[in-house]
Amino acid sequence: MTKKWDNQPYTGDDLVGTVTGQPTDGDPVAYQLSDLSGDTAVGTYPITVTVGTNPNYDVTTTPGTLTITEADTQYLKVNYEDDTTGKHLRTDTDHGYTGTQSDYKTAGAIAAYEQDGYDLVSDDFPASGVTFDDDTTVDQLFTVHLKHHVDTVTPDNPHDPGTPIDPSNPTGPQWPTGVTETDLNHTVTETIQYRFANGKTLRRRTKSA
Known part of the structure; x- marks a missing residue:
């Protein structure tokens, strides 16, 4: 008998002895095969036959083998x-x-x-x-x-270029240029002119933000 290694005992249905010469209506031959439950490593193991009490038979035995080959x-x-x-x-x-x-x-x-x-x-x-x-x-x-990973940078949360994005990983990705407070905050001036229909300026209002 053969099987591929799976670190499990052999459980095939063919783990029985082959009896020849027993009459059809005769008493069953009493025998026991060796225990293979501990044989799980790659190798070849003998299967021995222990004959029981058989008063009506002269029993001879032929041992077998179990060969476990390497798994795929x-x-x-x-x-x-x-x-x-x-x-x-x-x-x-x-x-x-x-x-x-x-x-x-x-x-x-x-x-x-x-x-x-x-x-x-x-x-x-x-x-x-x-x-x-x-x-x-x-x-x-x-x-x-x-x-x-994407980090959103806002004027309220500036960063220093060249410093680690993740402070716990100093050798990891660093903040690029353009993320300082100066980069993210700009003064915008808006000028509104009020004019008459003839084109003359009524007044001018300037607002900075």
């Missing part, structure tokens, strides 16, 4: 996409045997992108992790969508 290697890919520019940022990959759990998580990469000025749009990688499937023809694919 499966692959997953996680694509990171910039939705603001439409650019592909990167692809992370991981691999493992069918039925095993991947150690990969997207949280670390997303946190790094957020420090660089991105916002998370969506992440279809399961938070509980991924178990490698049994399809060797198709990789397991996941996508993380990100967009550029």
Whole structure:
């Protein structure tokens, strides 16, 4: 008997002995096969037969084997996409045997992108992790969508160019020029002239804001 490794005991329906020479109406042959419940690693294991009390038979046995082969290697890919520019940022990959759990998580990469000025749009990688499937023809694919973070700067909230946008991330994106108090506040003068129909000025009013 053979099976691919899945870290589980063999549970096939064929884990029974083949009895030959027993009459159709004869007593069943008493026997027991060795316990395979602890044999889960890759390798070959003997299947021995322990014969019980069979007063009507002269029983001979032939042992069998259980061979556990290496499981298929499966692959997953996680694509990171910039939705603001439409650019592909990167692809992370991981691999493992069918039925095993991947150690990969997207949280670390997303946190790094957020420090660089991105916002998370969506992440279809399961938070509980991924178990490698049994399809060797198709990789397991996941996508993380990100967009550029936007801060609105107002005259009441100026900033110093060259300083970190996020004070907790001093090496991250910095404020550009044009965001100081002087840049954001300007004096506008409005002059209104009142004229008669003949074109003569009646009065002039000036207002600054």
